[in-house]
Amino acid sequence: MSARVFRQAVAAEWGKVWSVRSTWWCLAGGLALMVLSAVAVGAGAATDAVREGGGPIVASEPAVSATIFAQFALVALAMLVVTAEYASGSIRATLQALPSRGMMLAAKAVVVAVVLAVAGVVSALAATLAVGMVLSLEEFGGMVTMPAGEIAQDVLKAGMYFAMAGVLTLGAGLALRSAAGTLTVVFMLLLGVPLLAMMTGSSVAVELSLRMPLFAGLAFMGSTENLTGGPMPYPAAEGLGWLVLWTCSAVIVGFVVLRRRDA
Amino acid sequence: MTCVISLENLSKRYGERTAVHDLTLELAAGKVTGFLGPNGAGKSTTMRLILGLDRPSAGRALVGGLPYRSLVNPLRTVGALLDARAVHPGRSGHAHLSALARANGLPGGRVDAVLERVGMGAAARRRAGALSLGMSQRLGIAAALLGDPPVLMFDEPVNGLDPDGVRWVRGLMRALAAEGRTVFVSSHLMSEMQLTADHLVVIGKGRLLVDAPLREVLERSSLTAVVVRSPHAGELAGRLRASGVAVERTAEHELVATGVSAERVGDLAFEAGIRVHELRAREASLEQAYQELTEGSVEYGASERVRV
Numbered sequence: 309m310s311a312r313v314f315r316q317a318v319a320a321e322w323g324k325v326w327s328v329r330s331t332w333w334c335l336a337g338g339l340a341l342m343v344l345s346a347v348a349v350g351a352g353a354a355t356d357a358v359r360e361g362g363g364p365i366v367a368s369e370p371a372v373s374a375t376i377f378a379q380f381a382l383v384a385l386a387m388l389v390v391t392a393e394y395a396s397g398s399i400r401a402t403l404q405a406l407p408s409r410g411m412m413l414a415a416k417a418v419v420v421a422v423v424l425a426v427a428g429v430v431s432a433l434a435a436t437l438a439v440g441m442v443l444s445l446e447e448f449g450g451m452v453t454m455p456a457g458e459i460a461q462d463v464l465k466a467g468m469y470f471a472m473a474g475v476l477t478l479g480a481g482l483a484l485r486s487a488a489g490t491l492t493v494v495f496m497l498l499l500g501v502p503l504l505a506m507m508t509g510s511s512v513a514v515e516l517s518l519r520m521p522l523f524a525g526l527a528f529m530g531s532t533e534n535l536t537g538g539p540m541p542y543p544a545a546e547g548l549g550w551l552v553l554w555t556c557s558a559v560i561v562g563f564v565v566l567r568r569r570d571a
Numbered sequence: 572m573t574c575v576i577s578l579e580n581l582s583k584r585y586g587e588r589t590a591v592h593d594l595t596l597e598l599a600a601g602k603v604t605g606f607l608g609p610n611g612a613g614k615s616t617t618m619r620l621i622l623g624l625d626r627p628s629a630g631r632a633l634v635g636g637l638p639y640r641s642l643v644n645p646l647r648t649v650g651a652l653l654d655a656r657a658v659h660p661g662r663s664g665h666a667h668l669s670a671l672a673r674a675n676g677l678p679g680g681r682v683d684a685v686l687e688r689v690g691m692g693a694a695a696r697r698r699a700g701a702l703s704l705g706m707s708q709r710l711g712i713a714a715a716l717l718g719d720p721p722v723l724m725f726d727e728p729v730n731g732l733d734p735d736g737v738r739w740v741r742g743l744m745r746a747l748a749a750e751g752r753t754v755f756v757s758s759h760l761m762s763e764m765q766l767t768a769d770h771l772v773v774i775g776k777g778r779l780l781v782d783a784p785l786r787e788v789l790e791r792s793s794l795t796a797v798v799v800r801s802p803h804a805g806e807l808a809g810r811l812r813a814s815g816v817a818v819e820r821t822a823e824h825e826l827v828a829t830g831v832s833a834e835r836v837g838d839l840a841f842e843a844g845i846r847v848h849e850l851r852a853r854e855a856s857l858e859q860a861y862q863e864l865t866e867g868s869v870e871y872g873a874s875e876r877v878r879v
Binding site: 317324392396402404405571 | 619623656
């Protein structure tokens with residue numbers, strides 16, 4: 309019974325995502341940002357490598373770094389799945405058709421996770437190929453390698469990171485309901501707070517911010533460096549753990565608000 | 572069809588403000604029940620409580636004996652139009668309905684069927700944000716009809732409709748009730764309600780004022796009266812008063828008697844041998860009856876504004 313209700317709910321949410329233009333804008337924006345920032349990061353790294361006599365760059369590494377910027381376009385897609393419904397009032401139509409709040413949240417989470425995972429994989433792959441092409445130009449001294457196994461792993465992990473960042477945003481959106489509020493909170497949580505904390509230079513603040521979602525994600529995606537220039541102080545698996553913890557917390561907060569507050 | 576709505580001591584408070592207070596009532600199937608009350612009386616809140624969108628502070632609202640939140644595929648049980656503009660402005664009406672149909676396991680053919688029934692046609696392919704209020708209203712009604720439900724609720728369905736649209740909605744409500752469905756409609760347009768409703772529920776400041784058939788509400792009004800013209804109005808007034816009829820002399824040759832039938836007034840005049848030139852029953856309009864009922868329960872009435 310409830311399995312059928314869930315399938316119907318997912319089908320409904322799936323249809324809704326693809327019937328608004330904003331979805332396509334977010335996907336196109338995410339893809340463009342991934343490719344452009346990966347090429348920029350890769351070009352910078354290759355130039356450094358040429359000057360300092362370093363080894364070639366794995367083409368997917370700049371793509372992983374590019375997620376820092378590109379994530380906001382895809383996170384906006386996840387946000388709109390909730391906040392656009394509250395803004396228009398159509399959330400009431402959604403809840404009339406599907407009064408089980410948990411089921412509605414689960415359906416939206418599945419759709420967001422799938423869309424963002426696929427979008428993440430595709431745009432990370434496109435970014436990797438672009439980096440490979442640009443860096444093999446004469447100007448960068450061919451400082452690039454494309455090991456298939458490593459690239460496959462990075463690209464899949466980028467998809468997983470986007471999926472989780474999307475579901476985290478979904479939880480925040482359900483808790484806050486407004487687009488402005490959600491975007492602000494998610495931006496601060498992903499980027500603002502950790503950067504500010506690092507600026508303080510306090511080692512406790514740095515340690516804590518490295519366990520916030522973005523850096524946990526970068527650790528999970530195998531980034532050997534963080535924005536402070538030092539190595540990640542914990543293994544990739546732990547990064548995944550922190551990321552899952554953040555995502556689940558956001559979903560729980562969103563669910564509690566969804567259950568308790570009037571629609 | 573046993574799928575009726577029942578409210579049991581339903582209350583809703585928003586902080587200090589009580590929107591709905593201890594509402595107990597049952598809506599019958601096969602009838603159009605008009606839901607009346609001044610702005611802010613709690614009509615929309617009551618509908619949201621029935622639909623499980625808001626949580627009651629006390630009491631409960633049941634649909635066919637179950638709380639809305641526990642219904643499976645609820646659009647097959649209750650169809651509701653709350654706010655016609657509550658559609659993603661970038662999504663087409665057709666896509667909006669398709670999503671609702673999928674959510675409740677309804678065949679895709681239902682979408683086209685209800686769009687046909689409300690006469691939306693090609694407009695259903697346009698972005699909802701580009702629709703006129705009238706078209707949005709039709710889309711909202713289509714959404715309510717989607718699951719072919721035995722219970723229908725409409726909050727101000729004729730808002731923004733042209734006279735043809737208003738007549739169409741009236742016909743639709745009557746037809747839905749005639750099919751045995753429970754139809755619950757709120758409206759500000761009293762003249763419209765008088766033509767549409769069989770039964771009336773009136774609330775003021777969240778409290779139930781009236782739960783009675785339309786006929787009864789009209790008959791109970793002090794403005795429902797018998798008007799008599801007679802060259803001997805004074806004498807007739809005396810006779811009527813002696814028989815316990817409330818009479819008012821409204822002009823030299825005119826009387827208005829309340830709480831009595833035209834037949835009885837005619838008989839009394841005949842017995843007294845008094846000539847009568849005109850004898851007619853005057854029926855209060857729903858607007859007048861309603862005004863009598865809600866006096867003193869207008870949330871933001873003029874008297875209050877003066878005090879501020």
